[in-house]
Amino acid sequence: MIESDDFVRALQEIGFNFFTGVPDSILGGIIATLMEQRLYTPAVREDEAVAMAAGAYMAGKVPAVLMQNSGLGTSLNTLLSLNLIYRQPCLLLISWRGFQGKDAPEHLVMGQTMTQLLDTVRIPHRTLSEPTAVEDLNWVAETFTKQRIPVALLIKKGVVKALQP
Amino acid sequence: MRPEEGTIQSRARAIEAVLGLLTDQPVIICNGFPSREAFKLADRPTHFYMIGSMGVAPAIGLGVALAKPNKKVIVLDGDGNVLMSMGTLATVGALKPKNFIHVVLDNEVYGSTGNQPTLSRVVRLDQVAKAAGYVHVERVREREDLVYELKDMLGKEGPSFLLVKVTEQAEDVDRVPLEPVEITNRFKKAIE
Numbered sequence: 001m002i003e004s005d006d007f008v009r010a011l012q013e014i015g016f017n018f019f020t021g022v023p024d025s026i027l028g029g030i031i032a033t034l035m036e037q038r039l040y041t042p043a044v045r046e047d048e049a050v051a052m053a054a055g056a057y058m059a060g061k062v063p064a065v066l067m068q069n070s071g072l073g074t075s076l077n078t079l080l081s082l083n084l085i086y087r088q089p090c091l092l093l094i095s096w097r098g099f100q101g102k103d104a105p106e107h108l109v110m111g112q113t114m115t116q117l118l119d120t121v122r123i124p125h126r127t128l129s130e131p132t133a134v135e136d137l138n139w140v141a142e143t144f145t146k147q148r149i150p151v152a153l154l155i156k157k158g159v160v161k162a163l164q165p
Numbered sequence: 166m167r168p169e170e171g172t173i174q175s176r177a178r179a180i181e182a183v184l185g186l187l188t189d190q191p192v193i194i195c196n197g198f199p200s201r202e203a204f205k206l207a208d209r210p211t212h213f214y215m216i217g218s219m220g221v222a223p224a225i226g227l228g229v230a231l232a233k234p235n236k237k238v239i240v241l242d243g244d245g246n247v248l249m250s251m252g253t254l255a256t257v258g259a260l261k262p263k264n265f266i267h268v269v270l271d272n273e274v275y276g277s278t279g280n281q282p283t284l285s286r287v288v289r290l291d292q293v294a295k296a297a298g299y300v301h302v303e304r305v306r307e308r309e310d311l312v313y314e315l316k317d318m319l320g321k322e323g324p325s326f327l328l329v330k331v332t333e334q335a336e337d338v339d340r341v342p343l344e345p346v347e348i349t350n351r352f353k354k355a356i357e
Contacts, residue, residue, distance in 0.1 A: 018232065041231060041260065043224075044252035051221035055193070055228020058213070058353045063228070081217025082225075086345040 002130055002160045004029035008037070010133070011064060014141040016091060018056040020049045021066030026095035026155055028163035031066060046071030047078040050150070053090035054083050062144075064091040069098070069110045069154075072117065079150055080121060089144045092152040096127070099156050118152055125152035128159055173306050176270045176331040177202045180241065182311050183268055184209075186319065187239060191229050191356045194241040195222040197277035199270060201338040203241065210355035214341045214348055220249030223257060223267055230262040233356060237264045237319060244271040244285035251293065254326075258298025263322040267294070268315070272331045280333055294326035301325040 007030060019034050020041045021027075034040035043049035046067045053063035067075070072094060083090060097103050098111015110117075118125045124143050128136050136153065143151045174182075180199065184192075184207045193213045194200045200214040215222060226240035247254070247269055257265060269290060274280040291304040300323055303314045311329055318325040341348075 018228075020228075042256075044256050045250070047218075047221060048224040048250060048253050048256060051218065051224035052228035052231075055225040055230075056232045057228075058225075058349060059191075059229045059232030059356060060353075061228075061232045078218040078221055082215070082221065085217070086349045088349055 001158060002133060004033040004161050007133075007160050008033045008039075010137055011091075014137055015062045016064045018053065018061035018063040019066065020052050020056075020063070021093070022046050022049060022068070022071055023066070024068035024095040024097070025164070026097070026157050026160075026162055027066050027068075027093065029161045030093070032163060046075035050075045050078050050083055050090060050092075054086065054088040057088045057090060064093055066093045068095050069114050070107070072114065073110065076121070079123065083150045084121075084123075087148040089148045090150050091140055091144060092123070092150050094152050094154050096154045096156045114154070123150055123152050125154060127154040127156065130159060173330055173332055174308050175334040175336075176272055176276075177206065177334075177336045178308065179270055179311060179329045179331050181206050182308050183239070183241065183315060186312065186315050189355075190237050190239055191226075191233070191352070192239045192241060193222050193226040193229070195219070195243050195246045197243065198335045198338070199241055199243055200341055202336050204341045205336065205338045210351045213352045214343070216341065216345065220246050221253070222246060223253045224250065226265065226267070227253070227257060227260070227262060229356070230265045231260070234262075234264055236356065237266060238262075239266045239268060242267060242269045243276075244269060244273060244290060245275045245283045247290055248284055248288070254294050254297040254299070257324050258294070261298065261300065262324055265324040266315075266318050266327070267299070267324065268327045268329065270329050270331050272333050274333050276333060276335055291326060291328040294328075299324045299326040302328075304328040304330070306330045
């Protein structure tokens, strides 16, 4: 399992320096690390978070947004009619709730269809794993810089250390 | 000042008054008529014109304000927009960025879709902003009050919220002719 400190350090090493989002239990460890280091600006909704990232990007920052995949639904219109068409890149760190149908009922449809949804709206995505973590982050940096649009890194339960096991 | 007194002005006249007090500050302008009217009245590279993503103008402004603490950021918003993302008033009120001025042009209707009434007729958005934690909150009608209050806010530490009651009148204006990516690149460079 990846330690959240190591993960945050790796994100900073590839340039990310503005973090916002809405919490999820899978992302709890990463958010705790970001908060300890005073790097995290909490948002109340995911569309607010991606818009804040857009503003920070235009003001010279390299932004990342943390959210549960339910937040992808909440932020979809802003991602499409702001970040995507205005070419304001950000990293979307999305927790994959409902993966393989093992989760509470409210997560099952999004858990099953999230990657198809991302494909449909042409948001590039990749799933983080411990053995490929270095390549995954290199892919993030390269896609962010080349395409200048939101890029999603999907995080399943148990890949990065959360607050509770 | 004199909240419910005085002559109400059109939104375009209010935008003209706001832009007349600004120079090179970053300005985020919400989608619909406000962006189109602002573009026609005074286009500047420091203007970020929104065409979609209704409701998130203050969130974009907040991102700019946090990243550029030495620049005063102005958000030109509408009442329908504020109602759509009222949670952002809480985010601003809690974070208290000192360099953030939120101007809401309140015509009490959804002007771009046929003047359907908004809830700002009955819900006092200035009081919501006050309760959310904005430091300075004012509600004005007349142009001279708008100018007085905005000048004052430009010289103070915020976040500030200025509600400007305006008429439903919309100017005969075209869409903003710039490509979205051009708006991003130009704004990014202008506020460096």
